[in-house]
Amino acid sequence: MHSSHPSLLIQKLVTTIERHGPITFRDFMEAALYDPEYGYYMTAGPRIGKEGDYFTSPDVHPIFGTLIGRQLAQVAEAVAPGGEFMVVEQGAGKGLLARHLLDACKRDAPQLLARTRYIIVERSPEMAQLQRGQLRSFLEDGIRITWHADLAVLPQNSLVGAFISNELVDAFPVHRVVRRPLGLREIFVGWSPPDGEVEGRFIEIEAPPCERRLENHLSRLGISLEIGQRAEVNFQALDWITHVARILKRGIVLTIDYGHTASDLYAPMRRDGTLMCYTGHRACESPYENVGRQDLTAHVNFTDLALAGREAGLEVTGFTNQLHFLMGLGIEAAFGSAAAQECDAMRNLIRPDGMGTTYKVLVQHKGLPAPVLDGLRSRPFYHDALYAGVPGGGKGEREWEAVSR
Numbered sequence: 001m002h003s004s005h006p007s008l009l010i011q012k013l014v015t016t017i018e019r020h021g022p023i024t025f026r027d028f029m030e031a032a033l034y035d036p037e038y039g040y041y042m043t044a045g046p047r048i049g050k051e052g053d054y055f056t057s058p059d060v061h062p063i064f065g066t067l068i069g070r071q072l073a074q075v076a077e078a079v080a081p082g083g084e085f086m087v088v089e090q091g092a093g094k095g096l097l098a099r100h101l102l103d104a105c106k107r108d109a110p111q112l113l114a115r116t117r118y119i120i121v122e123r124s125p126e127m128a129q130l131q132r133g134q135l136r137s138f139l140e141d142g143i144r145i146t147w148h149a150d151l152a153v154l155p156q157n158s159l160v161g162a163f164i165s166n167e168l169v170d171a172f173p174v175h176r177v178v179r180r181p182l183g184l185r186e187i188f189v190g191w192s193p194p195d196g197e198v199e200g201r202f203i204e205i206e207a208p209p210c211e212r213r214l215e216n217h218l219s220r221l222g223i224s225l226e227i228g229q230r231a232e233v234n235f236q237a238l239d240w241i242t243h244v245a246r247i248l249k250r251g252i253v254l255t256i257d258y259g260h261t262a263s264d265l266y267a268p269m270r271r272d273g274t275l276m277c278y279t280g281h282r283a284c285e286s287p288y289e290n291v292g293r294q295d296l297t298a299h300v301n302f303t304d305l306a307l308a309g310r311e312a313g314l315e316v317t318g319f320t321n322q323l324h325f326l327m328g329l330g331i332e333a334a335f336g337s338a339a340a341q342e343c344d345a346m347r348n349l350i351r352p353d354g355m356g357t358t359y360k361v362l363v364q365h366k367g368l369p370a371p372v373l374d375g376l377r378s379r380p381f382y383h384d385a386l387y388a389g390v391p392g393g394g395k396g397e398r399e400w401e402a403v404s405r
């Protein structure tokens with residue numbers, strides 16, 4: 001936990017801690033990633049891809065975006081046949097997913113492209129600039145693409161189309177908790193000042209949770225952590241899906257990310273939780289190293305998104321993994337004509353021992369009957385696993401009728 005390279009961000013955090021006391025891990029992560037001056041995503045530098053710290057699917061091979069484009073074309077027929085089709089992409093990173101899916105649309109469905117409005121919601125000005133570069137040719141062709149920094153600008157019931165994200169929710173800051181014999185404790189971050197030869201460093205402090213909501217949330221999911229087990233809770237994900245549901249009038253929400261159902265995410269085998277730190281394609285030990293210069297991320301709780309979405313009016317269309325999703329959309333056919341190197345890259349997207357199963361795909365819909373989607377063609381094998389263990393569960397709920405068509 002040594003902070004061997006003091007930076008302005010560290011100084012800022014230390015000042016806050018010295019003035020107000022230890023901060024929640026959530027607030028620490030928020031600052032490390034999104035401090036407007038020094039946060040990891042808010043400053044210049046390669047983040048995603050070969051030159052950066054980690055790969056995402058759009059970086060692995062353009063077929064990912066091509067197939068999502070194919071899926072959206074099918075959604076457009078169900079949601080807005082002949083009319084304006086809106087796509088909102090939040091957290092678009094380098095803009096590759098947008099570019100690849102719009103490329104596919106231009107090639108395979110030019111009429112759809114002409115009636116598409118693409119809206120990017122991107123918090124990071126640095127990322128938004130990269131996205132503008134990637135999408136320049138579409139802008140020059142008059143394709144309607146606009147940018148916003150915050151979801152809050154999109155009016156309620158304004159979206160007729162699709163809301164998509166890839167690896168957005170895992171980048172939201174999380175609370176961290178640990179179960180002790182006397183109950184649930186939250187992990188706060190304090191500062192131990194330099195002492196002689198010993199450098200100043202961030203330290204973890206366990207204390208009763210800052211909000212009762214943490215304990216309530218886990219028990220609502222039927223989760224009881226083992227003594228010593230650590231876990232993360234992503235409240236921003238709940239607020240986010242509720243917000244998305246309000247914006248959507250008619251259409252789908254497509255969320256792709258690494259994660260699990262609640263019962264898997266909080267299983268005793270994940271004793272240390274799922275928080276990860278990445279720099280230069282290496283997983284790092286500690287979130288307190290390289291503060292503001294490494295990525296911090298935690299696996300997504302898809303049960304949360306399904307339950308909070310349901311409360312806000314979104315029904316689950318299907319839940320599957322990236323392997324089944326891309327197979328349903330026809331990735332197999334692309335191997336036939338591709339060179340060996342291309343095949344290797346495409347294979348990485350669907351590896352059963354890698355991205356194919358780590359990444360999950362949740363589709364929710366609102367304002368229309370459950371759409372029939374090729375990505376969910378092989379009937380989502382996760383089935384009612386989303387609600388497993390949740391008191392009162394989701395069993396017999398209407399949305400599961402939708403997936404057993």
Ligand SMILES: C[S@@+](CC[C@H](N)C(=O)[O-])C[C@H]1O[C@@H](n2cnc3c(N)ncnc32)[C@H](O)[C@@H]1O
Nearest residue numbers: 041056091092093121122123124127166167171
């Ligand atoms: C892990 S990157 C994923 C980028 C891209 N979707 C991809 O797959 O390569 C997360 C992205 O979400 C953005 N982001 C994080 N929180 C956000 C928020 N609340 N609103 C909009 N963008 C956000 C980050 O700036 C970054 O561009």
